[in-house]
Amino acid sequence: MDERGDLRITDRIKDMFITGGFNCYPAEIESQLYARGGIAQAAVIAIPDEERLGEAGKAFIVPAPGAQLTPAAVVTWCREQMANYTFLRAVEIVDALPMNASGKVMKYVLRERSR
Numbered sequence: 001m002d003e004r005g006d007l008r009i010t011d012r013i014k015d016m017f018i019t020g021g022f023n024c025y026p027a028e029i030e031s032q033l034y035a036r037g038g039i040a041q042a043a044v045i046a047i048p049d050e051e052r053l054g055e056a057g058k059a060f061i062v063p064a065p066g067a068q069l070t071p072a073a074v075v076t077w078c079r080e081q082m083a084n085y086t087f088l089r090a091v092e093i094v095d096a097l098p099m100n101a102s103g104k105v106m107k108y109v110l111r112e113r114s115r
Contacts, residue, residue, distance in 0.1 A: 015027070015107070017046030017054070017055040017056075017057070018054050018055060019049070019054055019055055019056055019057075019085045019086070020054065020085055022083075022085040022086075024046075024055075024057060024085065024086050026043070026044035026045065026046075026057070026107075028086070029044045029057055029059070029082070029086055029088070030042045030043065030044050030059075032078075032081070032082055032086075033059060033061065033074075033078075036074075036077055036081070037064075037067075038063060038064050038067035038068075038069055039061055039062070039063065039064060039067070039069070040062045040063060040064040040065070040067075041061070041062040041096075041097050041105075042059055042060070042061050042062070043059065043060045043097050043105045043107060043110055044057050044058065044059045044060075044088070045057070045058055045060075045107055045110050045111050045114065046058075046111075047089065047090060047114055049089055056088070056089035056090075057086065057087070057088045057089060057090075058088060058089060058090040058091070058092070058114060059074065059088050059090070059091045059092070060092050060094050060097060060110055061074060061091060061092070061093055061094065062093075062094055062095065062096060062097060063093060069093055070093070071090070071091035071092065071093060074088070074091045075087070075088055075089075075090075075091055097110075098110065
């Protein structure tokens with residue numbers, strides 16, 4: 001909130017990304033990841049990818065209790081189950097996602113971490 005009392009939204013601006021001319025929506029990719037099973041939380045961001053003509057997805061995944069996930073296994077599953085333009089180029093397994101006070105993932109923190 002600025003000095004005049006105006007609220008400025010500074011996140012969620014860059015959620016959609018474009019891969020090879022296709023619009024990719026992180027929320028849809030995250031939903032597909034949850035359908036895989038073994039995932040407690042997932043957050044997808046865009047990362048630069050010259051090979052795929054623009055950007056590609058990177059997921060940060062918190063495994064469900066007792067689940068044994070590896071980045072390679074998740075990428076392989078994505079290649080087999082998802083459209084070729086939405087599959088993830090990178091996966092990072094994490095203990096927790098950065099959350100704000102209202103419980104939303106702070107994706108800008110994940111984007112900064114991926115630079």
